Amino acid sequence: MPKFYIYGLIRNKTAGLLVTSGFGEKETMTVDCEDIAALVSLYEGEISLSRENLLMHMKVLDEAVAKGLDVLPFKFGTLSENEEEIRNLLKDRYSDWLKKLDRISGKVELTVQIFWLDFDQRLIKLVEEDKTVAGLRERLLSQQSYRLLVTTGEVFKSILETRKKGETEEVFKKLISLSSEYKENPYLADANIANWSFLVERSKEKDFDSAVKQAAEENKELYLFKYFGPSAPFDFI
Amino acid sequence: MSNAGPVQQQQDQRPAYERSPITSSLVEVVDRVLDKGVVIDAWAKVSLVGIEVLTIEARVVVASVETYIRYAELLAGTRRIGGGREEGRQALGESMKKQETQDKQSKEVQGEEGGGSKVNA
Numbered sequence: 085m086p087k088f089y090i091y092g093l094i095r096n097k098t099a100g101l102l103v104t105s106g107f108g109e110k111e112t113m114t115v116d117c118e119d120i121a122a123l124v125s126l127y128e129g130e131i132s133l134s135r136e137n138l139l140m141h142m143k144v145l146d147e148a149v150a151k152g153l154d155v156l157p158f159k160f161g162t163l164s165e166n167e168e169e170i171r172n173l174l175k176d177r178y179s180d181w182l183k184k185l186d187r188i189s190g191k192v193e194l195t196v197q198i199f200w201l202d203f204d205q206r207l208i209k210l211v212e213e214d215k216t217v218a219g220l221r222e223r224l225l226s227q228q229s230y231r232l233l234v235t236t237g238e239v240f241k242s243i244l245e246t247r248k249k250g251e252t253e254e255v256f257k258k259l260i261s262l263s264s265e266y267k268e269n270p271y272l273a274d275a276n277i278a279n280w281s282f283l284v285e286r287s288k289e290k291d292f293d294s295a296v297k298q299a300a301e302e303n304k305e306l307y308l309f310k311y312f313g314p315s316a317p318f319d320f321i
Numbered sequence: 322m323s324n325a326g327p328v329q330q331q332q333d334q335r336p337a338y339e340r341s342p343i344t345s346s347l348v349e350v351v352d353r354v355l356d357k358g359v360v361i362d363a364w365a366k367v368s369l370v371g372i373e374v375l376t377i378e379a380r381v382v383v384a385s386v387e388t389y390i391r392y393a394e395l396l397a398g399t400r401r402i403g404g405g406r407e408e409g410r411q412a413l414g415e416s417m418k419k420q421e422t423q424d425k426q427s428k429e430v431q432g433e434e435g436g437g438s439k440v441n442a
Binding site (some may be wrong): 092159244313 | 325327337339340341342343344345346347348349350351353354355358359360361364370388389390391392393394395396397
């Protein structure tokens, strides 16, 4: 017996807007309960954690977002035995689902990541400009102890992160002003100085685009901007 | 600018930003579909054995120490372009290297005893 793979929840009235295929090229469909519906497709067998499957989960959600749907994304690998089980899930937590859908209503998630283009040069400059950092480095090279290595690393990490926040503060404020909510995610690498998710009203997406583009153009020599979305609001559920 | 050198020209040609769908980056996809999203516990039928990220307090402390050491090495290696961690290690001397190797070996033993769980630093 095939099971039901759940991609996310949408508003029932928008269900007809999405025609796409999910796993195994099976057409997506909905299982509804009053105003909400689960976006599903039939699934047979075990779900493996393959690149192809992970991308498929996201592809279906991305297509829903592209069609203008509000979609509350589910974690990868959510399977139900039958339609009744899904209806019960929707019914039992109905008001909670509605609240979550209201929060993201008419909004999409946009992700902005900023990277220093030349990390080594940045470090060199920091040592040259900041007396505290230069002192830390000097002490580190003259007195070798494990404890000093750890404490200096901790202080330097904090200084570097303060510097990252300071450099991106202006852009951050501008983007916050164009969004409904935001989330600061952990850094992805040493050279990554910002990793933000924003929940943005669809009507403000163009303004947000322009703001990102302008900030990227103005700082072209120093930073690389990576910009993802629009996508289902994984950071705002 | 007509007098721009090859490096400047290259930089001018680089797009100021890249906008892409999430599906263009597997890292971004994994970050979302495995770590985020609505979870219905009993319905998660996918087997995540082997990649499950466990945050056990003691291990997080160890991971933090490793992070701080990495930053110290970065700081130590900053005088030379392209320096970074390796240069930092050299600058800090062989004795420090030995100390870290011993520490790592001891942690590997602890990891084996503890079932080899991964740590989310």
